[in-house]
Amino acid sequence: MNIVVWNENRHEKENPEVSAIYPEGIHGAIANFLGEEFEHVKTATLDEPEHGLTEEVLKETDVLIWWGHMAHDEVEDEIVEKVKQRVLEGMGLIVLHSGHFSKIFKTLMGTTCDLKWREADEKERLWVVDPTHPITEGIGEFIELDKEEMYGEHFDIPTPDELVFVSWFEGGEVFRSGVTFKRGRGKIFYFRPGHETYPTYYHEDIQKVIRNAVKWAATTNTPVPVYGNAQPLEEIK
Amino acid sequence: MNIVVWNENRHEKENPEVSAIYPEGIHGAIANFLGEEFEHVKTATLDEPEHGLTEEVLKETDVLIWWGHMAHDEVEDEIVEKVKQRVLEGMGLIVLHSGHFSKIFKTLMGTTCDLKWREADEKERLWVVDPTHPITEGIGEFIELDKEEMYGEHFDIPTPDELVFVSWFEGGEVFRSGVTFKRGRGKIFYFRPGHETYPTYYHEDIQKVIRNAVKWAATTNTPVPVYGNAQPLEEIK
Amino acid sequence: MNIVVWNENRHEKENPEVSAIYPEGIHGAIANFLGEEFEHVKTATLDEPEHGLTEEVLKETDVLIWWGHMAHDEVEDEIVEKVKQRVLEGMGLIVLHSGHFSKIFKTLMGTTCDLKWREADEKERLWVVDPTHPITEGIGEFIELDKEEMYGEHFDIPTPDELVFVSWFEGGEVFRSGVTFKRGRGKIFYFRPGHETYPTYYHEDIQKVIRNAVKWAATTNTPVPVYGNAQPLEEIK
Amino acid sequence: MNIVVWNENRHEKENPEVSAIYPEGIHGAIANFLGEEFEHVKTATLDEPEHGLTEEVLKETDVLIWWGHMAHDEVEDEIVEKVKQRVLEGMGLIVLHSGHFSKIFKTLMGTTCDLKWREADEKERLWVVDPTHPITEGIGEFIELDKEEMYGEHFDIPTPDELVFVSWFEGGEVFRSGVTFKRGRGKIFYFRPGHETYPTYYHEDIQKVIRNAVKWAATTNTPVPVYGNAQPLEEIK
Numbered sequence: 001m002n003i004v005v006w007n008e009n010r011h012e013k014e015n016p017e018v019s020a021i022y023p024e025g026i027h028g029a030i031a032n033f034l035g036e037e038f039e040h041v042k043t044a045t046l047d048e049p050e051h052g053l054t055e056e057v058l059k060e061t062d063v064l065i066w067w068g069h070m071a072h073d074e075v076e077d078e079i080v081e082k083v084k085q086r087v088l089e090g091m092g093l094i095v096l097h098s099g100h101f102s103k104i105f106k107t108l109m110g111t112t113c114d115l116k117w118r119e120a121d122e123k124e125r126l127w128v129v130d131p132t133h134p135i136t137e138g139i140g141e142f143i144e145l146d147k148e149e150m151y152g153e154h155f156d157i158p159t160p161d162e163l164v165f166v167s168w169f170e171g172g173e174v175f176r177s178g179v180t181f182k183r184g185r186g187k188i189f190y191f192r193p194g195h196e197t198y199p200t201y202y203h204e205d206i207q208k209v210i211r212n213a214v215k216w217a218a219t220t221n222t223p224v225p226v227y228g229n230a231q232p233l234e235e236i237k
Numbered sequence: 238m239n240i241v242v243w244n245e246n247r248h249e250k251e252n253p254e255v256s257a258i259y260p261e262g263i264h265g266a267i268a269n270f271l272g273e274e275f276e277h278v279k280t281a282t283l284d285e286p287e288h289g290l291t292e293e294v295l296k297e298t299d300v301l302i303w304w305g306h307m308a309h310d311e312v313e314d315e316i317v318e319k320v321k322q323r324v325l326e327g328m329g330l331i332v333l334h335s336g337h338f339s340k341i342f343k344t345l346m347g348t349t350c351d352l353k354w355r356e357a358d359e360k361e362r363l364w365v366v367d368p369t370h371p372i373t374e375g376i377g378e379f380i381e382l383d384k385e386e387m388y389g390e391h392f393d394i395p396t397p398d399e400l401v402f403v404s405w406f407e408g409g410e411v412f413r414s415g416v417t418f419k420r421g422r423g424k425i426f427y428f429r430p431g432h433e434t435y436p437t438y439y440h441e442d443i444q445k446v447i448r449n450a451v452k453w454a455a456t457t458n459t460p461v462p463v464y465g466n467a468q469p470l471e472e473i474k
Numbered sequence: 475m476n477i478v479v480w481n482e483n484r485h486e487k488e489n490p491e492v493s494a495i496y497p498e499g500i501h502g503a504i505a506n507f508l509g510e511e512f513e514h515v516k517t518a519t520l521d522e523p524e525h526g527l528t529e530e531v532l533k534e535t536d537v538l539i540w541w542g543h544m545a546h547d548e549v550e551d552e553i554v555e556k557v558k559q560r561v562l563e564g565m566g567l568i569v570l571h572s573g574h575f576s577k578i579f580k581t582l583m584g585t586t587c588d589l590k591w592r593e594a595d596e597k598e599r600l601w602v603v604d605p606t607h608p609i610t611e612g613i614g615e616f617i618e619l620d621k622e623e624m625y626g627e628h629f630d631i632p633t634p635d636e637l638v639f640v641s642w643f644e645g646g647e648v649f650r651s652g653v654t655f656k657r658g659r660g661k662i663f664y665f666r667p668g669h670e671t672y673p674t675y676y677h678e679d680i681q682k683v684i685r686n687a688v689k690w691a692a693t694t695n696t697p698v699p700v701y702g703n704a705q706p707l708e709e710i711k
Numbered sequence: 712m713n714i715v716v717w718n719e720n721r722h723e724k725e726n727p728e729v730s731a732i733y734p735e736g737i738h739g740a741i742a743n744f745l746g747e748e749f750e751h752v753k754t755a756t757l758d759e760p761e762h763g764l765t766e767e768v769l770k771e772t773d774v775l776i777w778w779g780h781m782a783h784d785e786v787e788d789e790i791v792e793k794v795k796q797r798v799l800e801g802m803g804l805i806v807l808h809s810g811h812f813s814k815i816f817k818t819l820m821g822t823t824c825d826l827k828w829r830e831a832d833e834k835e836r837l838w839v840v841d842p843t844h845p846i847t848e849g850i851g852e853f854i855e856l857d858k859e860e861m862y863g864e865h866f867d868i869p870t871p872d873e874l875v876f877v878s879w880f881e882g883g884e885v886f887r888s889g890v891t892f893k894r895g896r897g898k899i900f901y902f903r904p905g906h907e908t909y910p911t912y913y914h915e916d917i918q919k920v921i922r923n924a925v926k927w928a929a930t931t932n933t934p935v936p937v938y939g940n941a942q943p944l945e946e947i948k
Contacts, residue, residue, distance in 0.1 A: 088585060088586060088630070090843075107581075107584060108584040109584055110581060110582040110583055110584040110657055111562060111657050111658055112562060112658065112701075114699075114701040114702075115701060116700070116701060116702065116703075116704040117702070117703065117704060118703065118704040118705070118706070118707065120706065120707040122707065125409055125411075127389075127390045127391075127410070127411050128390070128391065128933075128934050128936075129390050129391065129392075129413065130396075130893070131391060131895075131896050131933045131934050131935070131936055132801075132893045132895075132896055132897065132898050132933060133933065134931060134933070136933045136934055137931050137932045137933055138932055139934060140934055141390075141391065141934050141936060141937060150704065152364075152704055153364045153365070153366050153378075153403065153699075154364075154365065154366060154368060154378065154697075154699035154701075155366075156562075156658055156699065156701070158632060158635075158655065158656065158657060159367075159399075159400075159635050159656055161632075161633050161873075162396075162872075163396075163400065166390065166403060166411045166413075167411070168405060168406075168409055168410065168411045169405075170707070171704070171705075171707045172362055172405055173364070173405065173704065174362075174364050174403045174404070174405045174411050176366065176403075181632065182632065182633055182841070182843045183584055183585050183632060184585055184586065184630055184842075184843075185842050185843055186843065187843050220845060220848050221848045221849055222839075222842050222843060222844065222845070222847045222848055223628075223839050223842050223847055223850060223851055223852050224842070225588075225627075225628035225630065225839075225842055225852060226590070226852060227586075227588040227589060227590060227628075227630070228588075228590065228591070229590075229591060229592065230590040230591060230592040230624065230626055230645070230647065231592070231645075232592070232594065233592065233594040233596065233644070233645045325822060325823060325867070327606075344818075344821060345821040346821055347818060347819040347820055347821040347894055348799060348894050348895055349799060349895065349938075351936075351938040351939075352938060353937070353938060353939065353940075353941040354939070354940060354941060355940065355941040355942070355943070355944065357943065357944040359944065365696075365697050365699075367656070368658075368659045368696045368697050368698070368699055369564075369656045369658075369659055369660065369661050369696060370696065371694060371696070373696045373697055374694050374695045374696055375695055376697060377697055378697050378699060378700060387941065389941055390936075391934075391936035391938075393799070393895055393936065393938070395869060395892065395893065395894060396872050396893055398636075398870050399635075407944070408941070408942075408944045410941065418869065419604070419606045419869065419870055420821055420822050420869060421605075421606075421822055421823065421867055422605050422606055423606065424606050457608060457611050458611045458612055459602075459605045459606060459607065459608070459610045459611055460602050460605045460610055460613060460614055460615050460865075461605070462602075462605055462615060462825075462864075462865035462867065463615060463827070464823075464825040464826060464827060464865075464867070465825075465827065465828070466827075466828060466829065467827040467828060467829040467861065467863055467882070467884065468829075468882075469829070469831065470829065470831040470833065470881070470882045599883055599885075601863075601864045601865075601884070601885050602864070602865065603864050603865065603866075603887065604870075605865060615864075615865065626838075627838045627839070627840050627852075627877065628838075628839065628840060628842060628852065629840075633841075633873075633874075636870075637870075637874065640864065640877060640885045640887075641885070642879060642880075642883055642884065642885045643879075646836055646879055647838070647879065648836075648838050648877045648878070648879045648885050650840065650877075
């Protein structure tokens with residue numbers, strides 16, 4: 001299984017607070033813990049040619065992880081279109097935190113993907129609401145994060161195929177924090193936590209969820225639909 | 238449209254704190270505000286013959302509202318079975334608060350319907366997560382209740398057909414507070430608030446939601462499926 | 475309630491077979507039977523300025539019906555974007571038949587919306603699989619059309635919010651023919667039948683379904699979400 | 712992983728036509744092909760003590776497969792209740808063909824599970840409508856069975872969590888043939904084909920689907936919810 005962790009990698013370059021937490025970048029931190037379990041983990045970032053997502057890379061990728069925030073607009077439409085086609089063909093996609101506003105997530109959802117937010121060092125609890133889901137393997141009834149950015153409803157997404165986590169925030173908001181979608185032959189998982197100024201991606205349970213999500217989203221040998229003009233009726237009868 | 242508000246009506250008889258809040262019973266309070274909009278609103282209670290749910294009553298009922306808590310076991314299985322058949326035939330059912338543990342709700346769900354709870358005068362916020370749903374007409378982004386009993390996840394229900402409200406509680410829990418289900422030709426709405434020691438059913442927005450739910454759940458002229466041995470193939474060809 | 479029936483209106487101009495069936499255009503035929511029940515029904519077509527969908531028209535429209543086929547590419551992106559925003563704001567959208575490949579449907583779905591097809595004068599049966607749904611009011615267990623174009627699975631759409639009809643075709647295919655989606659505050663119904671060379675829109679049950687869908691999809695007074703920076707924590711506590 | 716294949720095993724004893732096709736019983740045929748891939752496959756039948764489903768057996772079972780038809784009523788309620796509790800605890804359940812009317816399926820669904828049927832040696836095509844689903848791994852766009860009993864809509868089940876297969880039948884009917892449900896911590900797959908007078912369970916693709924379903928439904932290490940009185944508020948604050 002080939003995994004690519006994509007990150008815009010801008011906060012890390014511009015904000016010492018962020019680079020202190022993630023000296024190898026958010027992509028580096030995620031690739032590190034994935035590398036403990038999976039053999040083929042690469043990273044790609046916005047400032048590489050074709051954002052590191054060449055056709056060759058995409059063709060071989062089974063699961064793509066996406067983190068972006070301040071530079072969504074700099075991602076070229078042509079690359080977004082290629083990523084979208086690969087998702088529809090069967091590549092898994094895991095969209096993290098502020099990636100809710102990425103071009104790739106919005107075009108796959110068809111909605112604004114807007115939400116409420118507040119930066120106030122709030123406690124967050126992610127409650128499991130689907131204890132059958134493989135993405136929840138190995139964790140308890142909830143994950144508690146001492147400090148995170150708040151995201152609150154309404155979250156303008158289509159009805160998820162599955163609702164896995166619902167977050168509680170100190171200030172009075174709730175959020176559908178772990179949601180799955182099917183698009184074409186591809187499986188998508190959106191996972192809320194991971195603001196750049198908190199060490200969220202070092203939290204053991206957050207790492208477990210992302211590892212589980214990689215396994216859940218990976219391309220498998222399911223049928224490839226054929227479209228267009230069907231077999232003539234006279235040949236059938 | 239014929240509406241029946243069913244209540245076990247026991248807390249009201251045994252606990253002066255409850256009867257002070259609901260002098261005409263919880264059923265009376267609900268029937269009163271429904272009566273302002275709908276013409277045919279009746280009540281029925283546990284201690285009436287056949288719990289007030291005779292075949293004749295059920296046959297003519299379009300929407301049944303259910304409140305029960307301390308006496309679920311006293312509801313006769315035979316009556317539960319008749320109510321279930323009417324739901325499957327097309328009668329709407331609105332289950333309130335502690336009705337989550339009623340025989341009728343459990344048999345229609347197929348699960349334990351268990352949950353976490355705490356009585357601590359907590360603040361509750363019911364956030365709308367489906368702003369297309371007719372059950373949310375006329376209310377704002379959330380409903381706030383100063384004091385309510387807490388219900389927390391995990392709520393052991395099947396995946397709802399629609400998730401309309403998610404509750405936030407002061408103590409750190411969340412709950413899927415407004416959920417819809419389809420069973421047979423019947424539509425079911427479970428709505429969390431309404432502990433007997435709080436004046437919840439006098440809250441204007443709670444009343445709006447229940448009124449909206451009645452309209453949403455009411456029996457309509459949809460197709461009646463035919464089951465069993467189908468038309469022979471030779472007659473078709 | 476303001477209804478607009480949009481049609482590209484090209485087959486009618488170029489193919490005498492089609493204009494013989496629909497002398498006032500497909501939009502005219504649909505507007506006629508809607509006009510029997512609803513007071514404010516207008517039409518709009520591709521060749522009008524802004525395709526007849528000016529901001530003023532869109533602003534006042536509660537339900538938009540869409541039929542297109544041979545000229546999807548001629549619909550301007552800017553107009554598509556305005557229609558999309560109105561759907562997300564709460565305008566209902568009913569997409570008919572070959573409208574599955576329209577820009578507006580594809581951008582709201584996030585998938586290719588591709589399918590199999592065959593023109594062979596095949597019998598179609600649309601089976602009701604959700605007998606609770608208001609869109610099925612007044613019809614029987616299935617609708618039978620003597621001759622229609624075949625559309626077959628796989629239909630590349632996201633998992634529908636509700637599956638209302640499944641079609642059977644003589645040649646061996648099935649199709650999810652009546653499906654609902656929620657996007658933003660808007661409700662969307664895709665309904666398969668209506669190839670331009672058949673008198674499908676004169677069929678009584680097809681007319682009933684479209685009338686029911688208009689009522690189901692119409693804008694209502696549900697909450698308008700507020701997005702962005704939320705109330706500061708210190709004001710809450 | 713421990714798998715138990717349960718069969719009422721009555722047609723095989725009473726009808727030579729059936730025992731000629733399945734000399735080791737339907738359970739034997741299914742256990743045989745599962746045994747090629749999985750190590751621990753047992754069978755259990757109606758006429759064994761406790762129907763072969765003792766507490767000890769159930770406790771260790773990860774996936775239970777259920778085939779029944781003529782003797783649903785002979786399955787003891789007490790055993791059904793124990794099976795149900797194990798499903799809610801996390802045991803996977805695969806219900807085959809006429810098992811739609813089994814006590815265990817009906818109690819988990821909460822509906823009648825009724826349908827249309829016809830025995831007429833009809834051709835069936837099971838179309839894949841969810842090409843992301845692991846249950847479809849290794850098969851093509853559809854499975855064709857030359858002769859099967861027809862099951863037709865309306866199928867009176869709750870809205871499935873996932874719709875994987877839709878069947879087409881020669882005589883004009885369709886059927887939701889492969890559907891998944893979540894109940895408690897358990898995953899359920901209903902799969903339509905397998906009438907006792909046809910060699911359906913020897914069909915390579917049918918075997919693949921059942922093998923895939925076993926892997927999909929198997930118990931995993933997901934969170935175990937805790938219910939009841941929650942932590943006091945004063946301890947939290």
